[in-house]
Amino acid sequence: MEEFIDKFNYVLVVILMMTGLWSMLAQNNLIKKCIGMAIFQTGIILFFISIGAKNNALIPILTETANHTYNDPNVNEVTNPLTQILMLTAIVVGVATLGVGLALAQKVHQQNDSFDEDEILNNQTK
Amino acid sequence: MIEHLPILIILGPLLGAVFASLTSWYRPKLSFPVVIFGLAISSLSAILIVFKLAFSELDVIHYQLGGWGTPEKDEYGIVGIQISVDYLNGLILATVSTIGLLTAVFSTRSVERELTGQQRYFFSLFSLLVSGLLGISITGDIFNLYVFMEIAALSSYALIAYGKGRSYMASFNYLMMGTMGACLYLLGVGFVFVKTGTLNIENLSQIIPQTLQNSQAVFVGFVLIMIGAWAKMAFFPLHGWLPNAYSYAPTASGALLAPLATKVSVYAMLRIMITVYSIDYVLKSPSIQSTVLLLSTISILVGSFFSITQSNLRKIACYFIISEIGYMVGGAWLANEPGLKGAIYHVVADAAMTSAFFMIIGCIVYRTGQTELKKLDGLFYKMPLTFVALIITMAALIGVPPTCGFFSKFYLIQGAVQAGTWHFVIALLISSLIKAIILFRIIEIGYNKVPNPAKEGNKTITREEAPLSMLIPTLIVTLSLILIGLFTDKLVTNFIAKALPEIPSL
Numbered sequence: 001m002e003e004f005i006d007k008f009n010y011v012l013v014v015i016l017m018m019t020g021l022w023s024m025l026a027q028n029n030l031i032k033k034c035i036g037m038a039i040f041q042t043g044i045i046l047f048f049i050s051i052g053a054k055n056n057a058l059i060p061i062l063t064e065t066a067n068h069t070y071n072d073p074n075v076n077e078v079t080n081p082l083t084q085i086l087m088l089t090a091i092v093v094g095v096a097t098l099g100v101g102l103a104l105a106q107k108v109h110q111q112n113d114s115f116d117e118d119e120i121l122n123n124q125t126k
Numbered sequence: 127m128i129e130h131l132p133i134l135i136i137l138g139p140l141l142g143a144v145f146a147s148l149t150s151w152y153r154p155k156l157s158f159p160v161v162i163f164g165l166a167i168s169s170l171s172a173i174l175i176v177f178k179l180a181f182s183e184l185d186v187i188h189y190q191l192g193g194w195g196t197p198e199k200d201e202y203g204i205v206g207i208q209i210s211v212d213y214l215n216g217l218i219l220a221t222v223s224t225i226g227l228l229t230a231v232f233s234t235r236s237v238e239r240e241l242t243g244q245q246r247y248f249f250s251l252f253s254l255l256v257s258g259l260l261g262i263s264i265t266g267d268i269f270n271l272y273v274f275m276e277i278a279a280l281s282s283y284a285l286i287a288y289g290k291g292r293s294y295m296a297s298f299n300y301l302m303m304g305t306m307g308a309c310l311y312l313l314g315v316g317f318v319f320v321k322t323g324t325l326n327i328e329n330l331s332q333i334i335p336q337t338l339q340n341s342q343a344v345f346v347g348f349v350l351i352m353i354g355a356w357a358k359m360a361f362f363p364l365h366g367w368l369p370n371a372y373s374y375a376p377t378a379s380g381a382l383l384a385p386l387a388t389k390v391s392v393y394a395m396l397r398i399m400i401t402v403y404s405i406d407y408v409l410k411s412p413s414i415q416s417t418v419l420l421l422s423t424i425s426i427l428v429g430s431f432f433s434i435t436q437s438n439l440r441k442i443a444c445y446f447i448i449s450e451i452g453y454m455v456g457g458a459w460l461a462n463e464p465g466l467k468g469a470i471y472h473v474v475a476d477a478a479m480t481s482a483f484f485m486i487i488g489c490i491v492y493r494t495g496q497t498e499l500k501k502l503d504g505l506f507y508k509m510p511l512t513f514v515a516l517i518i519t520m521a522a523l524i525g526v527p528p529t530c531g532f533f534s535k536f537y538l539i540q541g542a543v544q545a546g547t548w549h550f551v552i553a554l555l556i557s558s559l560i561k562a563i564i565l566f567r568i569i570e571i572g573y574n575k576v577p578n579p580a581k582e583g584n585k586t587i588t589r590e591e592a593p594l595s596m597l598i599p600t601l602i603v604t605l606s607l608i609l610i611g612l613f614t615d616k617l618v619t620n621f622i623a624k625a626l627p628e629i630p631s632l
Contacts, residue, residue: 024305024306030298033302037302037305037306040306040309041305041309044309044312047313047316048316051316051319090272090312093272096276097276097279097280097301100280100301101301101302104283104287104297104298107287107294108295120295121295124292124295
């Protein structure tokens, strides 16, 4: 149980990702699919942030001393900056994908007057 | 200048895309020459770098972005992004950039007709897509690979959605599947990063095979990355999005996407399998290996059987892609020398074959306006050169000797026999047989049914080829099918054999 509580953010990651994946695959509504996609990506972002985090760690900023030299930070006292930077990129990608997805859903709605996948398929095969 | 060649390969089309959209505010007609210029630079640098590689002692050419690889800036070489060209991706880069350039020339007229007034947006997206694909092929960093994958994917969603009508829904389905694949890939990268602390492919290739052979997390990462790549390349259970997406797209988008997008994903899979994890690692999980081989057999059969039920030439071509993906994944997972040779050779050969096929379809659409098989009667008498090109392409897809399709199939069958995977051999032969049936259907319709000119009130049959800017790229690609076949020996000994990793003998 203690281990479970220790790693509770990873449990949350799994729950988020499964919710998102289920919504992407099983929902009929195009907008709900887009929401599922956003939740799925959020789960992955949380995963990456979790693996870079450390107990009682500070933000990874070098402190300047005299003569313009920088203190080498103690790596045990700062979080891993790389995962955070990677996720900045992933967030940008996620926003762009969501934007394109919603734009396509809007176009489909203009044509078929519906967001429901079954109805759209019926319309198109007619 | 020479040392900056690797980055020029990506920068050409990337800056081309930016300037094409910027200059279009000032003068819309400028976007096309700008894009062509960017693609030409990229293609030229790719070919130069391939020759540099072939005539030097070097195994791999590195390029450090921002000078981050130098010892004083980056002690362990894990912060900066490295791009590298070796024998494996040099070939892919040359193929992708050359086909990109030819397709750009090819697509001018058909875009002019299908997307009147939107050419500038089309060409910026086109250039962006090519730079994404080249980025996937050249990068030496697995996270960077994800970013380029998404650049390519986002521009391809937009390019498909230009097709109007049913293409919106097809593009939406592709977006869902593509995003799921990319996210799973990213998750796999996360698992690998947790255990190794680096994203550089070269570092990973030293760490994983040596010290992390038995790590559960790295194994889960491997499976996730593979599933991600399979979703992107439309491997069997994840193939549902492909036929609609590629057949409802504008013909020019189809001609670019169909040959390149899936093949580059296959390259990504090969890179992860061969370089990052090593073939040893693949062979260590025989149950997964046999499952993947079974899936690729099913993929080949499904693609072939669906293609014969279709009445539309574009749909037939799309189902061919699914069966060809089965060839490549199967060949790679045979994990022996001829199998891998066949898979790498087939990436290049199939890019050329699919490109030729979709360009021919583009020519036919430009002149006749549709691709229903039964309406193509007497095609030989109306468009003789296009029809001959179609026959050559079909012959290459079947695997008739002088063309490249024969040699890839030869290597694949050799590998499958060596591994004792008989169902894969049978699937390859059945797929050839079905393609032969389709070839004879095309000959039956296009050559044996002589059209009656009197019906349209003409004395003779009007012979009208597609415009030269479409016909010439089509014929170049078609000829290259035979040329690649004739120079197979050189290609294999000089590049593909050197690209192979050390394969443990069983």
